Amino acid sequence: MRLSNLPKGAPAVVDRVDDAHPSDPIAQRLRDLGFVDGEPVRVMAIGPMGGDPLLIQIGSTRFALRRSEAARVAVRPEAA
Amino acid sequence: MNASTLPLSSLRIALVGNPNCGKTALFNLLTGGRQKVANYAGVTVERKEGRFTAPSGRVLHVLDLPGTYSFDANSPDEQITHDVCRGTHPGEPAPDLIVCVADATNLRLHLRFVLEVKRLGRPVLLALNMMDTARRRGIAIDVAELQRRLGVPVVETVAVKRSGAQALIARVDGEVPMAAPLQPDDAASRADLHAQVRELLTASVRMPRATALLDDAIDRWALHPVFGLAILAVLMFLIFQAVFSWAAPLMDGIQAGMTAFGGWLTQALPAGSALHSLLNDGIFAGLGAVLVFLPQILILFLFILILEESGYLPRAAFLLDRMMFKAGLTGRAFIPLLSSFACAVPGIMAARSITDPRDRLTTILVAPLMTCSARLPVYTLLIAAFIPRRHVIFGLFNLQGIVLFTLYLLGIVSALVVASVIKRLRRDKSEHALLMELPAYRMPQLRDVALGLWQRTVIFLRRVGGIILSLTVLLWFLSSFPGAPAGATEPAIDFSLAGRLGHAMHYLFAPIGFNWQICIALVPGLAAREVAVSALGTVYAMSGSDSALVSQLGTVIAQQWSLATALSLLAWYVFAPQCMSTLAVIRRETNSWRYVAISAGYMFALAYAASLLTYQIARLLT
Numbered sequence: 252m253r254l255s256n257l258p259k260g261a262p263a264v265v266d267r268v269d270d271a272h273p274s275d276p277i278a279q280r281l282r283d284l285g286f287v288d289g290e291p292v293r294v295m296a297i298g299p300m301g302g303d304p305l306l307i308q309i310g311s312t313r314f315a316l317r318r319s320e321a322a323r324v325a326v327r328p329e330a331a
Numbered sequence: 332m333n334a335s336t337l338p339l340s341s342l343r344i345a346l347v348g349n350p351n352c353g354k355t356a357l358f359n360l361l362t363g364g365r366q367k368v369a370n371y372a373g374v375t376v377e378r379k380e381g382r383f384t385a386p387s388g389r390v391l392h393v394l395d396l397p398g399t400y401s402f403d404a405n406s407p408d409e410q411i412t413h414d415v416c417r418g419t420h421p422g423e424p425a426p427d428l429i430v431c432v433a434d435a436t437n438l439r440l441h442l443r444f445v446l447e448v449k450r451l452g453r454p455v456l457l458a459l460n461m462m463d464t465a466r467r468r469g470i471a472i473d474v475a476e477l478q479r480r481l482g483v484p485v486v487e488t489v490a491v492k493r494s495g496a497q498a499l500i501a502r503v504d505g506e507v508p509m510a511a512p513l514q515p516d517d518a519a520s521r522a523d524l525h526a527q528v529r530e531l532l533t534a535s536v537r538m539p540r541a542t543a544l545l546d547d548a549i550d551r552w553a554l555h556p557v558f559g560l561a562i563l564a565v566l567m568f569l570i571f572q573a574v575f576s577w578a579a580p581l582m583d584g585i586q587a588g589m590t591a592f593g594g595w596l597t598q599a600l601p602a603g604s605a606l607h608s609l610l611n612d613g614i615f616a617g618l619g620a621v622l623v624f625l626p627q628i629l630i631l632f633l634f635i636l637i638l639e640e641s642g643y644l645p646r647a648a649f650l651l652d653r654m655m656f657k658a659g660l661t662g663r664a665f666i667p668l669l670s671s672f673a674c675a676v677p678g679i680m681a682a683r684s685i686t687d688p689r690d691r692l693t694t695i696l697v698a699p700l701m702t703c704s705a706r707l708p709v710y711t712l713l714i715a716a717f718i719p720r721r722h723v724i725f726g727l728f729n730l731q732g733i734v735l736f737t738l739y740l741l742g743i744v745s746a747l748v749v750a751s752v753i754k755r756l757r758r759d760k761s762e763h764a765l766l767m768e769l770p771a772y773r774m775p776q777l778r779d780v781a782l783g784l785w786q787r788t789v790i791f792l793r794r795v796g797g798i799i800l801s802l803t804v805l806l807w808f809l810s811s812f813p814g815a816p817a818g819a820t821e822p823a824i825d826f827s828l829a830g831r832l833g834h835a836m837h838y839l840f841a842p843i844g845f846n847w848q849i850c851i852a853l854v855p856g857l858a859a860r861e862v863a864v865s866a867l868g869t870v871y872a873m874s875g876s877d878s879a880l881v882s883q884l885g886t887v888i889a890q891q892w893s894l895a896t897a898l899s900l901l902a903w904y905v906f907a908p909q910c911m912s913t914l915a916v917i918r919r920e921t922n923s924w925r926y927v928a929i930s931a932g933y934m935f936a937l938a939y940a941a942s943l944l945t946y947q948i949a950r951l952l953t
Contacts, residue, residue: 271762276403276405277762277764279403280401280405280766281766282521282522283400283401283403283443283521284400285439285443285525287522295550295554296550296555296649297556298556298650298652298653299555299556299557299559299560299650299653300653300654303652303653304649304653304656304662306550306649306769308541308542310439310440310541311440311541312437312440312768313542313550313768313769314767314768314769315645315649315652315765315767315768315769316766317652317656317662317764317765319762320764
């Protein structure tokens, strides 16, 4: 499942970040920001216009990601 | 831990760390500097240098560097940090000691970069900043254990407290820690850093909760799809209402003071003399006309500073991102565009935090469309003179505030339109990243807000005393000489150089409703936009015989201009062909005259078109 499809508030953990194209700087930045295997992640809020961007909480940090960025992150939903 | 025993008389230290961890606040605290700080990522885009003397007499040269999440730099500001730390920055030896600053409330993110810095093989020290907030939130950090496992000295700091850097000063005044061994930087070992961070956290940090309870509660409302937008709109509206409602008594006070002072100063001089005219018509009419706008500028900045400090601004960016995305702007453009409300010069420089060179260029080109504070005097002069002070919508809103709000909105909308035209022209299909961190909320510090307001006052007064004063005096000369021939019935200014120039320009500007006095004011207005107001003050003082005119510019133009002319001038200044300092900074940041020409050209064209439309439509309706 992709982070961009995760329902708001549903607990999940990161599986991996996929490159959208070879040597994708956005994917690399996401990994540097802590989107790595096993890290708990959650969608905290959804943008008011067209459901974009998403507010993602990972660790103690909240990031605003556009859907195309969040789509690079594969997640495993967890039972609450 | 081993340390070099060599005593050093001076030491070069560099402050590095993730964005918004308080490096600049710490830098200011150490060096007594007054660099700008705010609660969002990417405020610092340049390397800044300062120095202080430690108790032992050792002189410390402190470098403040732009924040970065990793050494895998992808924007110009991050590149500086990367180069300085590696010692490859031109003309800059590698620092003797790297001070990693980390937000103690967010170590999961910040420690990874600390580990990355440690691998450079240079002496490193970790400053755990915001320790006060961490304690308040019940975050327990075993500093001794963290120091042991990390293998670098760790000190606690509170950059917003006066005594908050004592532990850091004591440590950098002592022996320089040994460098960790240099380690290769490859993808596999980088992935490993996260695992190391997890181990460190498990061993030394206990957090009752990942985020502050209050932050989550505020965000539920502030980022709510409906309430969030409503809160943002109400907030913006209140600001513009306040700019008009609160400033009025202060402005009246300044005006009365200026008139009294001008009268007292010039009473001894013979009324017809050149000196009397220079002081009365030139300096007091000109400078006084600009000076009265100080309260409005300060009220606007009071709100901007509070919003900056609180951490709300990135939330506003979150709510409005969809619009920026549609226009082809990267989310990162929000901060540069926001800075442009103060002045386009720092705004354009802040565009350095934008990764993609084309995105950066688009941002630079549209940044001057944001209403800078130099336009505020022009707007408020015209609004106060022509828009009735009436309360509308159930008496809740002041009509003048609404018009001001609309003008600001117009600037924003045109920036979005221009950006999407640029995107269209380039056939840009590339992706525009957002990837923006939302900081924890913070109570604005009274001291920071007061300091920020004081700095704005100094900047404004320096402009008034510098460029505005010199241009005003110059304009007075140009409008006084050559004098009128004997027996002439028109005012003397008609025969002067400035008068002739104004009449010549009038042919070009008559279709948009500008009279020749406005035409004269437009020219010095290119140097600094407020000068347009002081120039109008001088020109009208020179062409009228009434010496009671001083700082009564609003009343004069209300009598002499049509509403259509006033609206047309307002429309002109929404786009206002840029001031010289903006063009100079565009040249410096893009390294190209072409973009200077494009930017000046398109704004002139837009200004003329907007004024033409406004004037012709307003004339039909009134």
